[in-house]
Amino acid sequence: xxxxxxxxxxxxxxxxxxxxxxxxxxxxxxxxxxxxxxxxxxxxxxxxxxxxxxxxxxxxxxxxxxxxxxxxxxxxxxxxxxxxxxxxxxxxxxxxxxxxxxxxxxxxxxxxxxxxxxxxxxxxxxxxxxxxxxxxxxxxxxxxxxxxxxxxxxxxxxxxxxxxxxxxxxxxxxxxx
Amino acid sequence: xxxxxxxxxxxxxxxxxxxxxxxxxxxxxxxxxxxxxxxxxxxxxxxxxxxxxxxxxxxxxxxxxxxxxxxxxxxxxxxxxxxxxxxxxxxxxxxxxxxxxxxxxxxxxxxxxxxxxxxxxxxxxxxxxxxxxxxxxxxxxxxxxxxxxxxxxxxxxxxxxxxxxxxxxxxxxxxxxxxxxxxxxxxxxxxxxxxxxxxxxxxxxxxxxxxxxxxxxxxxxxxxxxxxxxxxxxxxxxxxxxxxxxxxxxxxxxxxxxxxxxxxxxxxxxxxxxxxxxxxxxxxxxxxxxxxxxxxxxxxxxxxxxxxxxxxxxxxxxxxxxxx
Ligand code: SF4
Ligand code: SF4
Ligand code: FES
Numbered sequence: 001x002x003x004x005x006x007x008x009x010x011x012x013x014x015x016x017x018x019x020x021x022x023x024x025x026x027x028x029x030x031x032x033x034x035x036x037x038x039x040x041x042x043x044x045x046x047x048x049x050x051x052x053x054x055x056x057x058x059x060x061x062x063x064x065x066x067x068x069x070x071x072x073x074x075x076x077x078x079x080x081x082x083x084x085x086x087x088x089x090x091x092x093x094x095x096x097x098x099x100x101x102x103x104x105x106x107x108x109x110x111x112x113x114x115x116x117x118x119x120x121x122x123x124x125x126x127x128x129x130x131x132x133x134x135x136x137x138x139x140x141x142x143x144x145x146x147x148x149x150x151x152x153x154x155x156x157x158x159x160x161x162x163x164x165x166x167x168x169x170x171x172x173x174x175x176x177x
Numbered sequence: 178x179x180x181x182x183x184x185x186x187x188x189x190x191x192x193x194x195x196x197x198x199x200x201x202x203x204x205x206x207x208x209x210x211x212x213x214x215x216x217x218x219x220x221x222x223x224x225x226x227x228x229x230x231x232x233x234x235x236x237x238x239x240x241x242x243x244x245x246x247x248x249x250x251x252x253x254x255x256x257x258x259x260x261x262x263x264x265x266x267x268x269x270x271x272x273x274x275x276x277x278x279x280x281x282x283x284x285x286x287x288x289x290x291x292x293x294x295x296x297x298x299x300x301x302x303x304x305x306x307x308x309x310x311x312x313x314x315x316x317x318x319x320x321x322x323x324x325x326x327x328x329x330x331x332x333x334x335x336x337x338x339x340x341x342x343x344x345x346x347x348x349x350x351x352x353x354x355x356x357x358x359x360x361x362x363x364x365x366x367x368x369x370x371x372x373x374x375x376x377x378x379x380x381x382x383x384x385x386x387x388x389x390x391x392x393x394x395x396x397x398x399x400x401x402x403x404x405x406x407x408x409x410x411x412x413x414x415x416x417x418x419x420x421x422x423x424x425x426x427x428x429x430x431x432x433x434x435x436x437x438x439x440x441x442x443x444x445x446x447x448x449x450x451x452x453x454x455x456x457x458x459x460x461x462x463x464x465x466x467x468x469x470x471x472x473x474x475x476x477x478x479x480x481x482x483x484x485x486x487x488x489x490x491x492x493x494x495x496x497x498x499x500x501x
Contacts, residue, residue: 050459054451058492075464089458092469093479097454100283100480102497144494147327151334154252 012132014041014125015060016069019049021079022114023071029118037122038129041069049073049110050083054094057108064141067107067132069124074112084112106131107138182238182359184209185217185229186268187258189251190278190328191244195269196220198345199241205352212359213238217258226254232261239358241268241341241351245278245489246329249310250322259335264358266370270344270439272331273369274449275489277344279328282488282495283480286326330489340369344439344486347425371424373444379423380430382408390460395475398434409435415482420446420453439486448492450483 018024024045030037046052049072057068070091072084091110098108109128113120188196202209216237217224240262246252259265270276281289295302312319331337341354354370357363364370377383386408396413403409409416409430417438418430429436442449463469476482484491 054455055446055448055492058448058451062492062494085464086459088466089461089463089469090455092466093454093458093473093476094451096473097450097479097483100496101493103493138497140493140497143497147325147495150249150323150325151252154249154256 010137012040012066012129012137013064014067014069014128014132015065016041016043016071016125017046017049017052017056018043018071019073019078019084020045020047022073022077023049023111023121025115026071026113026117027121029115030121033118035118035122037125040129041125048078048080048083049087050078050080050085052087052090054090057094061103061107061138062140064139066135066138067109067128069128070108070110071113071121071124072110074114077114103138104135106135181212181214183216183236184213184355184358185215185237185240185258185262186220187217187240187242187254188220189242189244189255189272189331190247191269191271192277193220195243195271195345198269198343198348198351201348202351203348205348209352209355212355226257229257229261234260235263237262239264239266241266241354242331243268243272243345245271245275246325246331246334247278247281248322248324252325252334255331255335264338264363265331265335266339266341266354267331267337268341269346270342270441270486272337273340273342273490274441274487275328275330276439276486279330279487279489280481280485282328284496285498286324290324327495328489333489338366339364340367340441342369342371342422342440343425347428349426350424369422369441369444371422371440374423375443376418376421376423376425376427376430376436376440380408380418380427382406382427382430385411387411392457392461392472393463394472403433405433409433415453415457415476417449417453417483417485419456420449437485438483441487441490449487450480450491453483454479 018027024043027043049070052070060068070087072078072087075084078084087110095105095108099105111124113124186196186199200206215222216232217229240258242255242258242265244251246255267273271278275282290307294300294307295305308321310321310323341350343350350371357370377386385406390411392413394413395415398414401412403412403414410418414435416435418436420442421436421438422440422443424440438449442452446452461469461472463472480488488494
């Protein structure tokens with residue numbers, strides 16, 4: 001974290017996964033209605049919150065996001081009937097995993113926002129940006145690169161880049177599944 | 178007589194089980210010993226590091242390296258062996274994904290050392306003596322490997338050609354791998370030398386796994402008398418089968434124990450824990466937060482359950498904490 005603190009221009013980076021039928025439409029509505037909300041969110045549109053694979057959330061965090069927001073239809077309103085319940089359950093269990101891994105609860109947020117709730121998109125995003133600003137950067141890629149400084153120490157001592165190309169080329173490959 | 182291809186085995190942060198699995202080749206080990214020269218195998222034969230250093234670069238056809246990477250010495254040996262080997266195989270769950278040793282990535286180095294050198298009930302250390310990487314005693318300088326603050330998979334340290342999964346890999350897979358190496362028909366680099374399908378596919382209880390699983394409760398092996406015929410997941414036991422690669426021929430299931438995931442995920446999955454979490458959650462019945470949480474309370478250690486062998490290879494890799 002110290003490195004990032006030097007960078008005074010740090011801005012929260014939030015990845016949002018919005019369901020096409022509700023929250024994404026609501027975000028559109030917020031735009032059309034010229035509601036002002038923080039520009040820190042990159043929205044990815046999916047057909048249903050049930051399509052949000054927990055891997056997407058982990059990958060976002062591992063790639064440098066400070067938070068992840070998921071927006072889906074209100075309970076009972078999912079166009080695929082059960083998608084948002086699946087998301088809710090995944091969210092509850094993923095939160096437990098994240099907590100054990102030292103990621104604060106507030107960094108991943110699930111909200112039900114219907115197509116007409118443009119105002120709610122605005123409030124939720126602004127709130128979340130505020131919260132994350134207070135928490136500070138998550139900075140996962142930076143943390144890993146701090147550990148990886150160890151590895152660099154040995155690089156010069158034992159070179160593994162051998163000149164002759166003796167590694168399997170893969171050309172002899174049989175078939176690839 | 179043409180020279181036999183050279184093979185080596187090495188171990189890093191491991192329990193010895195992988196070495197044992199080589200011996201489990203039983204009489205097939207004679208076939209291996211006939212076909213190749215074992216040029217380095219510390220557990221079984223007396224070789225020194227200097228023997229390896231004097232070998233020509235790339236002169237070993239293949240090294241099977243087991244164990245995760247935690248110390249500077251292991252990094253050094255992995256690099257040395259990489260340099261000497263045409264093909265480097267990450268052997269077993271620990272080299273492949275971090276394995277059990279990587280569960281230590283839930284803790285900081287300082288916490289681990291404090292427990293091992295002070296807090297453990299069997300330790301008396303009133304002088305608070307801790308190992309130092311370098312110790313200077315007058316003219317004598319004594320060094321120890323550095324204990325890193327993270328456990329790594331082999332491929333996070335050096336380039337790896339193939340992976341032989343399992344805790345430990347089965348003799349059958351090892352034999353196949355050796356035959357593949359000798360045949361010269363090498364699969365593409367990065368291949369995991371086991372089938373690329375989920376364990377459920379080869380599970381003898383597959384038929385009893387309902388298409389629409391639904392959980393009201395989870396349980397654990399010591400809490401029930403499980404039905405020896407029926408899919409374990411359908412009995413509420415967390416079975417990693419759906420998120421785990423096939424190839425072990427359902428060893429644990431045949432012992433009436435749920436799969437704990439040692440073969441790692443298939444090639445389409447990046448994070449094994451997230452995958453099983455996702456799949457289990459789709460099938461929980463509860464729909465309200467309170468009811469969901471009640472069911473989830475029955476999985477007391479989600480990280481240890483879903484990432485038992487794969488924490489180092491997972492997307493998060495290590496618990497976030499400032500070194501204290
Ligand atoms: S979930 Fe487990 S017991 Fe059930 S079919 Fe899959 S591997 Fe077999
Ligand atoms: S059943 Fe699962 S844990 Fe057991 S050997 Fe097979 S892959 Fe490993
Ligand atoms: S369609 Fe919106 S959450 Fe499923």
